Amino acid sequence: MEIVFATGNNNKMHEIRRIYSDLKINDQKVEIYSMKEKGIDIDIVEDGKTFAENAIIKVKAVAACLPGSIILADDSGLEIDYINKEPGIYSARYMGEDTPYHEKNLNLIDRVKDAVGEERSARFVCAVAAALPDGSVIHTTQTMEGRIAYEERGNNGFGYDPIFLVPPYEQTSAELSEDEKNAISHRGKALRAMRKMLEDYFSKAG
Numbered sequence: 001m002e003i004v005f006a007t008g009n010n011n012k013m014h015e016i017r018r019i020y021s022d023l024k025i026n027d028q029k030v031e032i033y034s035m036k037e038k039g040i041d042i043d044i045v046e047d048g049k050t051f052a053e054n055a056i057i058k059v060k061a062v063a064a065c066l067p068g069s070i071i072l073a074d075d076s077g078l079e080i081d082y083i084n085k086e087p088g089i090y091s092a093r094y095m096g097e098d099t100p101y102h103e104k105n106l107n108l109i110d111r112v113k114d115a116v117g118e119e120r121s122a123r124f125v126c127a128v129a130a131a132l133p134d135g136s137v138i139h140t141t142q143t144m145e146g147r148i149a150y151e152e153r154g155n156n157g158f159g160y161d162p163i164f165l166v167p168p169y170e171q172t173s174a175e176l177s178e179d180e181k182n183a184i185s186h187r188g189k190a191l192r193a194m195r196k197m198l199e200d201y202f203s204k205a206g
Helices: 010-019 052-065 101-111 178-186 186-205
Strands: 001-006 031-036 072-078 123-129 137-148 164-166
Touching: 001 010, 010 031, 010 178, 052 072, 052 123, 052 137, 052 186, 072 101, 101 123, 123 186, 137 186, 178 186
Parallel strands: 001 031, 001 072
Antiparallel strands: 072 123, 123 137, 137 164
């Protein structure tokens, strides 16, 4: 039994494998592979208007290459209320995909420099979709609420983690331990919710 995750991001694969490390379906241990490990190299146009739509686009594209398989995909990003929920679904492409996140983070800090207190509210959003062997698609969307920090802090995360302040820890996502982050993160919540949905689906399917 195996699941193919539609990503080439090694950081995501590490989180996914950690959360799904003991997943069993019909008493079979599930192996987790990236699309790259399965030899899938396709360009996917993510033109959805929501995180969920983009995650569904990804799973359908990869499922077309691996019919009958279980395919998972996520789409995630950062929403900052003070700047109309930017960068939102364009989080990965904000300022250009090849722009270092250090530069993106400094830019966002500068854009909210006049915001104080709750005006700095923000959230990480993660949608996870699954394409199932019968052709159906299921999905879930989860969030982690927080605020934008005044400076980058921490080395444990990636992307926008160093500027995302997490209550009640009053630490950034990049300062939290891996276990602390997985317990409350948007991706951790979405992956656990999807895990439950998969277990329920295969339990009913027998």
